[in-house]
Amino acid sequence: MTFQITSVIGPVLVLDDVADGQMHLAALFIAPGTAPPPPVEVAGQAHPCTVLAHHDAATVWRARFALPADHSSEYAWNGDSYGVAGGLTGDLRMAYVSCNGEEVGDMERETSERNAMWERLRAEHRQRPIALLLHGGDQIYADEVTQGHPLSEDWPDRIPRDPSQGDLADLRRHLRARFLERYAALYAAPQFAWLAARVPSLMQWDDHDICDGWGSLPRSRTYSPVGQALFDVARDAFLVFQHAATDDDLPARFADPSGLHLGWAVDAPELRIVAPDLRGERTRRQVMGAGGWQMMEAEAARRAAGHSFLMSSVPLLGPRLSVLEALMVAIPSMQKYEDDLRDQWQSRAHRDEWRRMLTLVRDMAQRDGHDITVLSGEIHLATRATMELGGGLQLNQLVASGIAHRAPPRAWARTLGALASFGENPLPGHPIRVGRLPGQARRYVAERNYLMLERAAGSWAARWDLEASGMTEPLAL
Known part of the structure; x- marks a missing residue:
């Protein structure tokens, strides 16, 4: 089915950055033809649209402007x-x-x-x-x-x-x-x-x-x-x-203005959001290249007040997958799924990098003296996990996936839950535990979902909205 662009699509707001007490924003528009969309107006000031990309069927436009962050x-x-x-x-x-x-x-x-x-x-x-x-x-x-x-x-x-x-x-x-x-x-x-x-x-x-x-x-x-x-x-x-x-x-x-990798970080008062690029430099033997690791090492060395959220498109904490990988190599009918497991941090091919990332996250927490939360998706299930970082600090991982992708069979969720029961310990002294969402009997929930993150009086909590089960009770972070 071909989607016809017959009128202006947008605005779609993108946060460029937070600086000087302002949210620096971009409004994206997709318009048929070549005529520019009307400008964005803020307090009577017009911000015109400029061309981002020309296509045969449409033109993509952007207007940049700022709004108060507070x-x-x-x-x-x-x-x-x-x-x-x-x-x-x-x-x-x-x-x-x-x-x-x-x-x-x-x-x-x-x-x-x-x-x-x-x-x-x-x-x-x-x-x-x-x-x-x-x-x-x-x-x-x-x-x-x-x-x-x-x-x-x-x-x-x-x-x-x-x-x-x-x-x-x-x-x-x-x-x-x-x-x-x-x-x-x-x-x-x-x-x-x-x-x-x-x-x-x-x-x-x-x-x-x-x-x-x-x-x-x-x-x-x-x-x-x-x-x-x-x-x-x-x-x-x-x-x-x-x-x-x-x-x-x-x-x-963006950490690299040249765009060799597309990792980025945003700082707001008492809040840091870090999103390394886990695809742009990926190969079968590496998750990130030199640029991505340079960014993460710089973030680990930089002090940040408040709470840090690390976005990892594939879960950073999870069950031991080596058993499944061995089965897939041994059974020809399952070899087509090998790439799905190699995508994961827990793959045997990425185990050294996995330890390296976990070590950096531990160092970030110990340097700043606050817990860190990893946000992940990719697996079409909802779950959470923790890793003790030492000194009373903890790494929380919250997985919300997917908002539109229909859930896999519940048998797959039970399989992952069984693997998670064995535990995992890639960093000695820092065991990983896959936990249950508030009110849920199993570690992995096979329902479409999204995640809410809420800061009140300086404290953070998370809630999942599950398609059939509804909104969970808050989980303190």
């Missing part, structure tokens, strides 16, 4: 006013979502069913405003964008070895059009669009924003001319549609 405010666009909660200096509410789609047939799903949890989140915001919306990966499911072109129709199973430059240029045009179509369809959905115009977003990518298993696929695929074309187009789309940015004007929160 209290609620509003902006106007096209005759309508949009309230923005702000209030980052005191009591605060944030939402965390991930896995906004499915691998097959996502564009054909019935809108109200697909976006049922977005509607719940919209109602939550109307009841008590949300200041920030954190997206933890798989904001789109791009797995089908390769279909319909001879070079990529059979990706990743069969690809041409030496395609011509003309054919590769045609492939890039095809992929750009398909990425535009998917982003436009998602951003036009009324349940998402209403929220996105009022709650600034911060986004981190994962594999489906490129293709299923990107970085865990064989090098013969990812480093092929077709694979590199797919990555380049997906990366450009990620910057344009998820960050309202391009390579030559990354917001100040």
